[in-house]
Amino acid sequence: MTESDRSTLFDQLFARTVQETLEEPGYGSWRSITAPDAVSLSFGFPYPESFPETALLESLGAVLEEEGSHALQYGGGEYVDSLREGVLEREAVHGIEATTDELLLTNGATHAIDGVAQTFLDHGDEVFVEAPTFMGTLSLFGNYGVEVTGFSLDDDGLDVSAVETALEERREREAPMPKLVYTIPNFQNPTGTTLSRERRERLLELAAEYEFIIVEDDAYGELRFDGDDVTPLSALDDEGWVVRMGTFSKTIAPGVRTGWLVGHEEIIEQISHISAGGTNTFTQSVLGRYFDAGHYEPVVEELLEAYEGRRDAMLESLAAHLPPGADWTEPEGGFFVWVTLPEGIDSGELLPEAAEEGVTYLPGSHFFADSGGERSLRLSFSHVTAAEMDRGVAALARATEAAMDE
Known part of the structure; x- marks a missing residue:
């Protein structure tokens, strides 16, 4: 339905954030x-x-044969725990030591960032992003009626010095500080740039000083085929200012719709509480078996x-x-x-x-x-x-x- 086809019958009933975005393209509109x-x-x-269709089919058959109705029931079977263990093992490869209490499985990356937004953002809050950044996240932030400020990138990723200057100016003016700084540090979408180690460290120092959460969207981090790895923000974080996102959409298949969050135990607990509905534990079981069988790497x-x-x-x-x-x-x-x-x-x-x-x-x-x-x-x-x-x-x-x- 186009804008010209839409009636205004229900407009007064829509939530304020919906009313504010009625004439704007919605999430995924770029696919047209x-x-x-x-x-x-x-x-x-x-x-x-x-x-990996053959490996997924083998994993699916094994889950049904070994766990049967347990895998199809609320909560799933034991292979869900295998997936949690598999994710934590992959995170450990990148220097991130986390426990199951610091991990939340999600229905993909969008579900993950939406959970973070629900937990932290009120209408009118401030969010800092890279400029440019992933348009899907911009659309999602629009659902929360927040003020989004973008900061440029160069060959070393986000211009953290510009972020620092903006924070200093806001403190001097006693203006609102950002609650979240959203970054895609590895092979950024859309530019492909990578945030340098030096800038990651400085961004973490700023988060501790000004008390904001860094949302580390690492959708592409497993797909480095040139150059040296750069330590994840989460691995550099000793105080809990980073919430890290991952997804299997790029390394297994988008259709499995499975991602995760890693963060401070208290943050993960609150995101879990506020996120409505459950995740797809059957798919998680299949992926758990996929990991157990050694297919992933x-x-x-x-x-x-x-x-x-x-x-x-x-x-x-x-x-x-x-x-x-x-x-x-x-x-x-x-x-x-x-x-x-x-x-x-x-x-x-x-x-x-x-x-x-x-x-x-x-x-x-x-x-x-x-x-x-x-x-x-x-x-x-x-x-x-x-x-x-x-x-x-x-x-x-x-x-x-x-x-x-x-």
């Missing part, structure tokens, strides 16, 4: 950016061949090789096709490259022409709480083949060159 016969470089979908190793090849293909195509004046990031992992077009080109205005040429993408303005990103766009190398990628980037180049000639 498609065009017939165009190569879609828009979406951060895993490539279909990456899904070998599959991730295969993914790293495949995504590195896709990343390389994307960078080669950009270098081969885009005109002078264009620039792009070179991520060491994850799914995305952030492209900045030559001066005077608006990626949103360019999109219809690019679709006609044979490619779609996400305009940069989608990733900002306010204005910004007009010259930029996000390309995903995770889903399509190298040949499709090259056709798509060539189409983008043709559209850009045509716009430059106007």
Whole structure:
């Protein structure tokens, strides 16, 4: 239903935050950016061949055979505990020592961030984010009627010095401080950048000084195929200022809709209390068996090789096709490259022409709480083949060159 089709019959009954966003696109609206016969470089979908269907089928059969009705009942069977243990073991690989009381399984990453938002945010509260940042999280914060302030990124990730300056100014003015600072520190969505160790340490010092929660969204952290690991914020945190999010959407499959939160025991307890409804314990049982059978790590190793090849293909195509004046990031992992077009080109205005040429993408303005990103766009190398990628980037180049000639 379009805005023009919508009646106003129920508007006065909607919650205030709904009324304030009636004319704004909802969560997931970006998935409508498609065009017939165009190569879609828009979406951060895993490539279909990456899904471990055989291993999941084996795990499903084992759960039903071994646990039967217990796995299908409220609370699930013992394999749910196996998943908790598996998650904690993977977190320990990255230096995060947590207990089951500091872990909460969720129905994916969006459920996780929504639980954090429900627990901490009131209407009118302040939230700091990266600019650009994941548009889904911006949409979710909009549901809570909060004030969102964005801070720029460079090759080392979030500009933490700018965050520090803003905090100092707010303290001097006795203005409200942020309750949350949301960051995607590894292979950031949409830019692909990684937050440096030095900036992570400083951000933690600021959290302790100004008493805000850092929400560490590490959806892509397992997918490093270049460079050296950077210690997670959670592993550097001795006081409990970090709530860490993870998901299996990128390393197993989006359809399993399973993620997790790791944080201070008191925070995890409150998020668990306020989150309505239960999680999918049957899926968690299947994933627990999947971990027990040793499937997880070998599959991730295969993914790293495949995504590195896709990343390389994307960078080669950009270098081969885009005109002078264009620039792009070179991520060491994850799914995305952030492209900045030559001066005077608006990626949103360019999109219809690019679709006609044979490619779609996400305009940069989608990733900002306010204005910004007009010259930029996000390309995903995770889903399509190298040949499709090259056709798509060539189409983008043709559209850009045509716009430059106007």
